[in-house]
Amino acid sequence: HMRDRMPRVACIGPAGEKQALLANIISEVRAAGRGGAGAVMGSKNLKAIVVVGHKYGPDDFVYDKEKFMEAVRETSKLLSESKITGPRVRGALSIYGTANIIDGINAAGGWPTKNFQTGIFEKVKEVNGPSFGREIWIPPDSPGARPCYACQILCAHAAVIRDGKYAGTFDEGPEYETIWAFGPQCGVSDKKAITRADYLSDYYGLDTISLGNTIGFLMECYERGLITKEDTDGIDLRFGNAGALVEVVHRAGTMEGNIGKLAANGTKRAAEKIGKGSEKFAIHVKGLELPAYDPRAAQGMGLCYARSDRGACHLRPWTAGAEMLGLNGVDPRKTEGKAELVKTASEVFAVAYDSTGLCLFMAFGAPADKVYKMVNHATGFNYESFEEFVKVGERIHNLTRAFNVREGFTRKDDTLPWRILNEPLPEGPCKGDVVKLDEMLPEYYKLCGWDEEGRPTKEKLKELGLDFAIKELYGE
Ligand code: SF4
Numbered sequence: 001h002m003r004d005r006m007p008r009v010a011c012i013g014p015a016g017e018k019q020a021l022l023a024n025i026i027s028e029v030r031a032a033g034r035g036g037a038g039a040v041m042g043s044k045n046l047k048a049i050v051v052v053g054h055k056y057g058p059d060d061f062v063y064d065k066e067k068f069m070e071a072v073r074e075t076s077k078l079l080s081e082s083k084i085t086g087p088r089v090r091g092a093l094s095i096y097g098t099a100n101i102i103d104g105i106n107a108a109g110g111w112p113t114k115n116f117q118t119g120i121f122e123k124v125k126e127v128n129g130p131s132f133g134r135e136i137w138i139p140p141d142s143p144g145a146r147p148c149y150a151c152q153i154l155c156a157h158a159a160v161i162r163d164g165k166y167a168g169t170f171d172e173g174p175e176y177e178t179i180w181a182f183g184p185q186c187g188v189s190d191k192k193a194i195t196r197a198d199y200l201s202d203y204y205g206l207d208t209i210s211l212g213n214t215i216g217f218l219m220e221c222y223e224r225g226l227i228t229k230e231d232t233d234g235i236d237l238r239f240g241n242a243g244a245l246v247e248v249v250h251r252a253g254t255m256e257g258n259i260g261k262l263a264a265n266g267t268k269r270a271a272e273k274i275g276k277g278s279e280k281f282a283i284h285v286k287g288l289e290l291p292a293y294d295p296r297a298a299q300g301m302g303l304c305y306a307r308s309d310r311g312a313c314h315l316r317p318w319t320a321g322a323e324m325l326g327l328n329g330v331d332p333r334k335t336e337g338k339a340e341l342v343k344t345a346s347e348v349f350a351v352a353y354d355s356t357g358l359c360l361f362m363a364f365g366a367p368a369d370k371v372y373k374m375v376n377h378a379t380g381f382n383y384e385s386f387e388e389f390v391k392v393g394e395r396i397h398n399l400t401r402a403f404n405v406r407e408g409f410t411r412k413d414d415t416l417p418w419r420i421l422n423e424p425l426p427e428g429p430c431k432g433d434v435v436k437l438d439e440m441l442p443e444y445y446k447l448c449g450w451d452e453e454g455r456p457t458k459e460k461l462k463e464l465g466l467d468f469a470i471k472e473l474y475g476e
Pocket of ligand 1: 146147148151152153154155156359360361362
């Protein structure tokens with residue numbers, strides 16, 4: 001990769017240039033989607049970063065090539081034989097991408113529909129993995145055709161729309177989150193409109209999760225009469241109006257008119273502007289819009305979102321598999337044990353995947369201790385146990401927390417939207433549930449070695465060798 005002299009590009013689109021708060025950074029087939037990093041680049045007049053490598057290759061860095069390759073082959077074998085990650089055995093992730101979990105999440109009652117008014121989408125069969133696999137992705141019913149560099153799992157699909165008003169659209173995706181964001185979140189089951197909305201988001205450089213969440217929020221405001229056609233520039237923004245959805249994505253990308261600006265800057269800003277009680281169903285944490293798991297159907301996901309360093313992110317960490325898909329048989333309705341589950345997963349994700357640059361989806365086919373072995377042989381760090389390796393994750397977890405505390409975040413920011421804490425799910429296996437955050441958060445802080453305000457204690461920071469952070473937080 002590094003010696004091939006092909007330039008690699010990470011760039012922003014028109015939305016980033018205009019500093020839309022939902023702007024992302026696109027690099028080839030992937031987006032650094034969440035948190036508005038595209039707006040940061042835009043604010044610095046930085047359009048793109050282009051890298052060409054020619055001097056060094058992986059051989060120049062690997063500590064013990066033979067052992068490293070042995071560990072890679074071992075892991076690779078596990079991945080290719082897995083019923084989830086193996087393309088040759090028609091693994092679910094390979095054939096249907098992340099959309100393979102749609103039916104399971106919907107059956108668990110946690111596929112947020114019409115701005116989290118319920119957790120079951122009645123038209124799920126029209127937008128699930130097999131449906132996209134048959135009708136939208138190319139080649140049909142096959143492993144993904146647009147994978148990331150050198151990936152063997154092949155979860156990422158290419159989509160083509162051949163007829164209708166969006167004919168000629170060639171898209172990469174859409175995957176689970178985007179199908180949700182432009183699908184059930186907006187009450188839309190038209191696969192072509194969802195695909196077109198995904199294509200336009202990539203074209204303009206907008207985060208699909210946050211944008212779909214925001215449009216769903218605006219649809220609810222419209223249906224409740226909190227905004228009118230005057231505010232939407234004449235668009236009939238009802239749930240289920242696929243044409244309106246695509247038009248609003250387009251306007252968000254160009255930040256045209258009232259509705260373009262409202263949509264492009266996210267749910268929190270839109271609710272502040274609209275007011276009239278809309279804050280109660282503005283579905284974000286710390287300004288970051290919730291993704292495609294309703295935490296009322298998975299208490300642990302509620303804790304994930306509430307205390308995550310960057311707000312409602314489905315990767316900081318992800319307990320939905322254990323809670324909603326029965327991967328580890330964890331009861332989604334219980335709060336017991338969730339603090340520990342979230343803490344451990346946060347630390348493992350931080351070191352094994354986020355720090356190595358490996359794809360998290362590996363975890364579906366190979367355990368994280370395989371990563372620890374590869375890291376040892378690649379770097380020569382020689383962690384003596386998996387536990388020692390995960391300690392690095394704990395340091396990361398504490399350091400990001402310390403950063404947030406220094407920047408003024410407090411316990412009151414570790415919360416969830418009003419609807420999620422107060423409005424019970426109306427149907428499904430978790431009918432009647434809200435997230436019982438108060439039962440989990442204090443225990444979580446305690447397990448982490450943080451005080452009642454969620455600040456890492458001096459003792460914890462010292463134990464982790466983060467003495468410099470003590471000075472930053474406590475001035476000593
Ligand atoms: S690296 Fe991960 S996200 Fe990319 S195609 Fe492979 S499995 Fe999918």
